[in-house]
Amino acid sequence: MDITLTINGKSYSQDVEPRLLLIHFVRDVAGLTGTHMGCETSLCGACTVELNGKAIKSCTMFAVQAKGADIVTVEGLASDGKLDPMQEAFWNEHGLQCGFCTPGMIMASKQILDRNPAPTEDEIRHGLEGNVCRCTGYQHIVNAVKAAAAGAGK
Amino acid sequence: MATTTVKTETFVGKRIRRREDPRLITGTATYVEDVQMPGMHYAVILRSPHAAARIRSIDTKQAVAAPGVVCVFTGKDIKGVGAVPCGIAMPDLRVPPHTILATDRVYFVGHPIAVVVARDRYLARDAADLIEVDYQVLPAVADPEKALAKVVKQRIVSQRLVPMAMETRGVVAEWHGADRQLNLYTSTQIPHLVRTLVAGMLGLEENRMRVIAPEVGGGFGSKLNVYAEEALTGYVSMKIQKPVKWIESRRENFTCTIHGRGHVDFYEIAAKRDGTILGIKLKLIQDVGAYHQLLTPLIPQLSVLMMPGLYNTQNIRADIVGVFTNCVPTDAYRGAGRPEATHGIERMVDMLAAELQMDPAEIRLKNFVTKDKFPYPTATGLVYDSGDYATPLKKALDLVGYHKLRQEQADARKQSKYMGIGISTYGEICAIGPSPATPAGGWESATVKIEPSGKVTIMTGACPHGQGEETTFAQIAADELGVGLDDILVLRGDTAVVQYGIGTFGSRATAVGGSALYYALQDLKAKIKKFGAMLLESEDVTLTGGKVICNKTGNSKSLQEIAGATYRALKLPPNTEPGLMATRFWEPPNFTFPFGAHIVVTDIDGETGQIKIRRYVAVDDCGNILNPLIVDGQVHGGVAQGLGQALWEQAVYDDNGQLITGELMDYAVPRSHMMPWIESHHTCTPSPVNPLGVKGVGEAGTIGCSPAVVNSVVDALSPLGVRHIDMPLTPEKIWKLLATKN
């Protein structure tokens, strides 16, 4: 099937099999390998991208279902060499170690602040329920989201 | 007199954000799956669904004929490839032959049977379904105790765990036939050891193989191994003369990557009436799994070495029984033998305290090896380097408000509320380790090169995969050379770049690899001074702030000027070679022995059995701290994995050897909303065995955590007569205790 998707503001058209997962479109067709596949049961969140403004798991969607959609991946956050405040916060607060979950974690964290600019610790923790990190114990990630929220509120 | 401005900023000990992060937060890092090459082929492995079976036949005809398929290999084809190695030599150790593909028998669910190679990974996956295997299913053994006679003592289980690194394993192999050169990208903690061992398996000259560990998405011991798939992917690439990629699925990761723990321990502890510990006895049953992987037989030995804990007793006896089961092999998982030991000892000490009606803090303080006894030789043959065990415990007790909490607990008990306070004081064996005590060399290497422009390149044999040594090593070098962090680049994880190395595991990278770096820097500094002295025409010079300064005139030469001169080599100091590079292979004289105290306060829901962690106080002593931000991160992550074992995680095989927690659907890893806030604090007792005074912190959180949690819950339920509960402490287990004991 011929589909066209916009990823990070750029349009990609391709004839794809219906079974091609969105994450494989992002990684293989668009060549954006920042989005990672960490499981096959939609439980780890490493593949989280933003689709029409909503955080979704790109391993649990076929590319054909996203036809015409506007997608943002972790590569689309920084502009003109300037990091997104959430990226900056993850860096400052040591919100990552091995980095594999980080792109998905950052996308999920952005969704939290999109919907709630001043979340409590509990709200942050629940907002990240769909993302597994095996390195950090989450504490520095929670700090990062808090810091990003505080920075945005200034 | 010329004035020289000297840089005074230092970096060691500061909370410095990591230098590896920009690529990771922008999605531009390269993990194995991100490696692309023209003509890439994809491998999918067909695996046994049975835990024990004879293979009557394998029919690959349909798969070979399927669209896009290039070839299919089975056990018959790989006869020339060596066995998956076990790195531990012990008298009478039975090491079953472990071929990279099954031949006539399978021994665990996930045992590799055939590899399908296609031009497209979707097509390779489709073709794998077309292979027909005729199995004769045989009875399986999944429970190590079933193979053994019954012993009745205090039985303490450290259940099997799945390491579950976020990045699964993966391999890209690229064979250049004309050059006889195999490049292997693999998600590993030990690239050099993989090169030595996989080259041996493939019959390839070691110098014709290059192993690259690109960005590695977590390991926790599971990538401290040599796996069948590393050799298999290399073999396939050599056969088809094309680059080949194999990426492990999460399901494969659960069933085919090593598991951790898998102990059933029987402990006895003896003490005087006053609480003085007299001796500890252990019979340890280790669930080996179907084979010995690289370090499998070593892991229970580490448990036994750690058995004295922090306590002053010279009477230790341990017997290890390794049992083969039809399950995936066990091997090193964060802590590797030491969490199991600490869990057992710290549970036993609490039981002893209960028996003697002593306070669990008091009994520990009474039995600690005291500060004046270091270096302290243990009954297990170790020499503890340095320690001050009472200080972190007392600090933790203060921080948590121990005495007030005990009063609160007494009140809570009057209202039939279940509140627990659990203490664990742990020690661990880190900075692994002196070579005679390790299977593969316990040293680490570092090369420091100052480029002609004065920029500093470090090549370390450690292979960090989240631990942040690109930052901490830069901090060490920046302070030694007096340059900025931006002047330094740390390279790791590539056998063509790094001299040779052992790798990152056993909380060793900074203590051993950082020390190698420190000594290489000393060599280099001496040479810089020599050149500086020559250029300044003075013998009386100081190297500081990135400059060599003449103490008499105040004239100086910058590192850049000196580096330029060493490479231009117009003039050389006597007995000095051109260039500015130093390499050290540093052998540690001993392990390091970090320690600490964790206190956990729990509240138990009397209706559901659910456990809520109210406070988590960790006081860890890992010696000198190079970067507090990174150390805290290591503690948090370690605690999360310890808490995972204590409360949720368990790899469960059914009686037929099916892993029924074979996906994240049923294997519960800690998620953000399940974690308590960790109050992380430190004491500092430098290690005397390395120049940095560091001890290692990668595993401390995991080791300290699980006994503190279980002690806390047992403490909460102690009015009901509860003495011990095996992990994980599921709500149902607690509810059953509440229901039966009330």
Place this chain on the structure above:
Amino acid sequence: MIAQKFEYTAPKSLDEALHLLASGAKPIAGGMSLIPMMKLRLAAPEHLVDLRALKDLSYIREAGGQLHIGATASHYDVESSALLRQKCPLLTETAAAIGDVQVRNMGTIGGSVAHADPAADYPAALQALEAKFVLQGAKSERVVGATDFFVDAFTTALEPGEILREVIVPIDDARTGTSYQKMAQPASGFAIVGVAARVRQNAGKISFARLGITGLSNRAYRASASEKALEGKSSTPADIQSAAALVAQGIDANSDLHASADYRRHLAVVHASRALKTALSRIA
């Protein structure tokens, strides 16, 4: 990790979708249950019809004194709906308890309900709400109540070729309080047991009580014995306790690695009691 081949259609109209379903295609909405199964090759539908392509099916609106929720309204649409929060807070509370943020962004009420996973959250609330389901076939539509809709594990009153088009829930008055209480399975987030309570009080007495239970057995059900026991009671702790004790009566409870049948039964009682107490406390 890679699904088997299939054909995919994004229908332009409900008629087109129904026509394809009649010829054996399988509907997909959010895909939160189906796609993981397809990737593991446990499911291999030959033809998928994407109901999310039907844009006019994601409405949430009030009409005729009831609330109408289109099948493709996402859990997030429900969770964040101001209308529902005001007029059917049980549904927003339950939607917020499903899975995680990403799952709620994609998963749909119609998909979840039609899938009828025995541990799904919605069915408990929809039983307590006595929801009605509009089932649309190629030729006709019919309305089925919750008690008849949920038949068995993954089995509903939907006939082949039918789709669940709309969920209808009532609007309760201010004397009604509701609550959804759940113990989540720590790995998957599914309910080990979930209890939705809906109670109305009149002059200090419970005039009406509905309890929907999920996770305990093969189908979400209404705990009728508990409901009857509550009616006319003055909601003392003892009243609630004795009614909650009946919640698992006669139920063949399921058992798995995470909870035995006995424990599930016990949890149902505990959560019923908690849901009732919370619901009563929320009555204005």
Place this chain on the structure above:
Amino acid sequence: MKISGSYVLPIAPERAYQILQDPAILAQAMPGCESLEKIGPDEYGMKMKVLLAALSGQFEGRVRITDQSPPSSFRLIVEGSGRIGFLKGEGLLRLSPAATIRVLSAAPSEAPSTVVSYEGDAQVGGTMAAVGQRLIDGTAKMMIKKFFDKLASLASLPASP
């Protein structure tokens, strides 16, 4: 996983014993059974298609009947394997006359009936075992219930679970 339960068939034990071993009837009663062919004494080759929610899988296997002691007990062993895994169920079925039940019909009448109690083990392997943990118990119950419901209807009498 252990399974056990009982079911009342509204027919006499002798008749129940007979139909429970009748391949033609078993083929119709076993959920998803597409064919059942005799391959040996008391042994049948079976093809079955399991459809459960989105899950679908073809299985090939065997049905065996052993330890026959008519009309009171026998052992039923069902094994199947397919792409998505394998399953094995083994159970001892005990038949005993039930207290006479009253069958609902226009004219009340007395009818003989049989309690079939079963006790055994169900195993699932392969991908199904890894991801279907929480569903195995409920699914086994549902399949067994479907089996007896169908059996009861095939005995041309209304069922009474």
